[in-house]
Amino acid sequence: MSDIFLLIALPYTALIVMLVGSVYVYGTQAYKVTSLSTQFLESRDLFFGGLFMHWGIVALFFGHLIAFLFPASVIAWNGNPVRLIILEAAALIFGISFFVGVVILIFRRLRNKRLHRATTDMDIAVFVVLLTQAVTGIWIALTYRWGSAWFASVLTPYIRSLFLMNPDLAAVSAMPLIIKIHISTAFLLIGMIPFSRFMHFLVFPVKYFWRPFQVVIWNRDRKLMRNSTAVTPEVKSRNN
Amino acid sequence: MDIRSQIAMVFHLDKCIGCHTCSIACKNIWTDRKGAEYMWWNNVETKPGTGYPNKWEDQSVYKGGWAKSDDELRLKGMDRKSTMANIFHNPYMPVMDDYYEPWTYDYANLFEAPAGDDQPTARPISLVTGEPIDIKTGPNWDDDLGGSPDYARQDVNMHDLTPAEKEAMFQLERMTMFYLPRICNHCLNAACVAACPSGAIYKRGEDGIVLINQNKCRSWRMCVSACPYKKSYYNWNNGKSEKCLLCYPRLESGQAPACMHTCVGRIRYLGVLLYDADRIKEIATCEEKDLVAKQMEIYLDPFDENVRQAARENGVAESTLDSARKSPVWKFVKEWGIALPLHPEYRTLPNLFYVPPLLPAIADTSTGSYETTSASLWGGIESSRVPMQYMANLFTAGDTEKIREVLKKLMAVRIHRRGVTVGDLHEDECKQAFAETGLTADVADAIFRLTSLPKFGERFVIPAAHREEATELLENTADIKGNTGFGTLNTPQRI
Numbered sequence A: 001m002s003d004i005f006l007l008i009a010l011p012y013t014a015l016i017v018m019l020v021g022s023v024y025v026y027g028t029q030a031y032k033v034t035s036l037s038t039q040f041l042e043s044r045d046l047f048f049g050g051l052f053m054h055w056g057i058v059a060l061f062f063g064h065l066i067a068f069l070f071p072a073s074v075i076a077w078n079g080n081p082v083r084l085i086i087l088e089a090a091a092l093i094f095g096i097s098f099f100v101g102v103v104i105l106i107f108r109r110l111r112n113k114r115l116h117r118a119t120t121d122m123d124i125a126v127f128v129v130l131l132t133q134a135v136t137g138i139w140i141a142l143t144y145r146w147g148s149a150w151f152a153s154v155l156t157p158y159i160r161s162l163f164l165m166n167p168d169l170a171a172v173s174a175m176p177l178i179i180k181i182h183i184s185t186a187f188l189l190i191g192m193i194p195f196s197r198f199m200h201f202l203v204f205p206v207k208y209f210w211r212p213f214q215v216v217i218w219n220r221d222r223k224l225m226r227n228s229t230a231v232t233p234e235v236k237s238r239n240n
Numbered sequence B: 001m002d003i004r005s006q007i008a009m010v011f012h013l014d015k016c017i018g019c020h021t022c023s024i025a026c027k028n029i030w031t032d033r034k035g036a037e038y039m040w041w042n043n044v045e046t047k048p049g050t051g052y053p054n055k056w057e058d059q060s061v062y063k064g065g066w067a068k069s070d071d072e073l074r075l076k077g078m079d080r081k082s083t084m085a086n087i088f089h090n091p092y093m094p095v096m097d098d099y100y101e102p103w104t105y106d107y108a109n110l111f112e113a114p115a116g117d118d119q120p121t122a123r124p125i126s127l128v129t130g131e132p133i134d135i136k137t138g139p140n141w142d143d144d145l146g147g148s149p150d151y152a153r154q155d156v157n158m159h160d161l162t163p164a165e166k167e168a169m170f171q172l173e174r175m176t177m178f179y180l181p182r183i184c185n186h187c188l189n190a191a192c193v194a195a196c197p198s199g200a201i202y203k204r205g206e207d208g209i210v211l212i213n214q215n216k217c218r219s220w221r222m223c224v225s226a227c228p229y230k231k232s233y234y235n236w237n238n239g240k241s242e243k244c245l246l247c248y249p250r251l252e253s254g255q256a257p258a259c260m261h262t263c264v265g266r267i268r269y270l271g272v273l274l275y276d277a278d279r280i281k282e283i284a285t286c287e288e289k290d291l292v293a294k295q296m297e298i299y300l301d302p303f304d305e306n307v308r309q310a311a312r313e314n315g316v317a318e319s320t321l322d323s324a325r326k327s328p329v330w331k332f333v334k335e336w337g338i339a340l341p342l343h344p345e346y347r348t349l350p351n352l353f354y355v356p357p358l359l360p361a362i363a364d365t366s367t368g369s370y371e372t373t374s375a376s377l378w379g380g381i382e383s384s385r386v387p388m389q390y391m392a393n394l395f396t397a398g399d400t401e402k403i404r405e406v407l408k409k410l411m412a413v414r415i416h417r418r419g420v421t422v423g424d425l426h427e428d429e430c431k432q433a434f435a436e437t438g439l440t441a442d443v444a445d446a447i448f449r450l451t452s453l454p455k456f457g458e459r460f461v462i463p464a465a466h467r468e469e470a471t472e473l474l475e476n477t478a479d480i481k482g483n484t485g486f487g488t489l490n491t492p493q494r495i
């Protein structure tokens, strides 16, 4: 029963909330979409915490994504034990980086009085979720070897079955509790996106790579506007 | 040619009395909110001094503005790639302590304290943490040279001064200072606009005001470090950057910006300049020594019929062209050439110009009394208490000749007016002053009038925003009228 809740109901709810919610928030309350930077209030600890946490999570995110999308390649890569160790070690290092980063950020928030004023209940929830995810992730990596090997046979089918609208718990339900917690916290995180600063990674500013440096906005596009003199030659509109 | 109109400003530093009324007017309207308490979109600094935020001019720390490498212009701090690589932590961003921690006082205690032996006090309370604080610094802690060893002596503009010149600036009997009021420069080549990863900062085409779209700002906080003038501020409460918006709601309804309207010394002027947007890049990339002269070239003569025609074709309103002809900024900056940009070496092409101060520079105490007559014509300027190099570092990217030229013109106006009103100067002296500066009696009188006796309408020539035609800004009324009727943008086609 709890499996059905944690591994089916929660994932679907989270995905729907995330999709509908973030489109809704982006469309109607774009003002709320920000990374809510706190560097202005405290910069030094953020350097360490922010960097460890972000590079860790970004690498892990793509790691999980690759494992899900190309399970065969990962298995093939792991065919050689040296390469398996390298992959697992890299994943663990990013996991530890993420964990250390989150811990630094939590202590930073606790220690700095100014930051108390900029910390909301949602921030606390965010850190609880991230810390849970970091701890369970590292725990799994250390105790259930080798994640990169069994991911393909256990999690890939499960996640695929979710997307195919035909949830299949056969493999995952046999997994230890800790892995189930890790999975459901991940979906919790996804469900929190529209309500928290998590929105910030959905709006990663890719456009900056190619947009022109200067931005000029006209109330009315002079180049595109039709020339009213064509219709009424003697009358020229006075604005602009 | 791509002629556009820009609202530009002149601040006449000889007239600034350092009263901070401008700052208060601005604060009361715009930044009296949680998260914005520390912001002073308008602030007044004492020079020499380190300003606000502390040492903002030190671009070796904050990396604001542009740098020229070979023939290319790049943001001094971070290019596009390193902006992304540093997006989790901006290495050049000033923090609250570089500005100051804002505070209020516990006034309630004055009324509510229980009866006791001592007078109750109102302790300073941090507006961030809400707890009592020891005030260490404020936005104008260096006012009037207060705390000079910590502030004035740390001034960033003293490079290239001889040790003797530097020392002289701090001798008790030679010491001097002037005020430098600052707002956003609404630059032509704004670094904040270029640095914003989300593209939330933009320049308004019609009047050149630079604004931050609060719905697009994602708190990547790159504008804060990129602006070399540190005029983009981060609101720590709502996670948005904010900046001076030149009181555009006031401008659009024909009123002067609050800081300018309230200016007690009446030092501020505002008006239109026409410029050629096609030349921005070329001019921002020129050699440092040419920057001021080149920037002057970008502004075009509103009396020239060709310029006006090109502007019209580009969509500049006729009323704006009229304002451009009456613009006091045009007069100070181009016609008379006595107003200079602040730190042109940042290469942002700022649109706020300063008439540099002549200062009580002439006085000399070597005879034992306070002697204010100068022996020779330009003696006052040559023996100025503020080294020319210092002024040049502020206003001409280090070119002392240029700053001397401007000060001589200002001096010539004084000599001329003294000849007219007091009549104790030899006629030759006035003639020589004019000959050397290229001024004439008429021009000198015009400068004098606009400096000393301008009416409100002469200081602020605000082009109409044509709010009455606001619909036309959104839809082409002539088309709409004959198509779908007003108030709808749908085309009248059946599907």
Ligand code: HEM
Pocket: A035, A036, A037, A038, A039, A040, A046, A050, A054, A057, A058, A061, A105, A126, A130, A197, A198, A200, A201, A204, B087, B088, B089, B219, B220
């Ligand atoms: C590549 C995409 C991402 C970018 C560009 C990004 C950028 C940022 C930025 C600029 C901040 C503000 C830092 C500051 O205080 O100045 C921030 C904070 C934060 N980000 Fe990200 N982020 C990304 C992905 C993520 C992901 C995937 C997560 C977690 C799931 C995450 C979690 C957080 C958290 C928890 C904070 C708050 C840190 C704190 O203030 O203590 N970010 N991010």
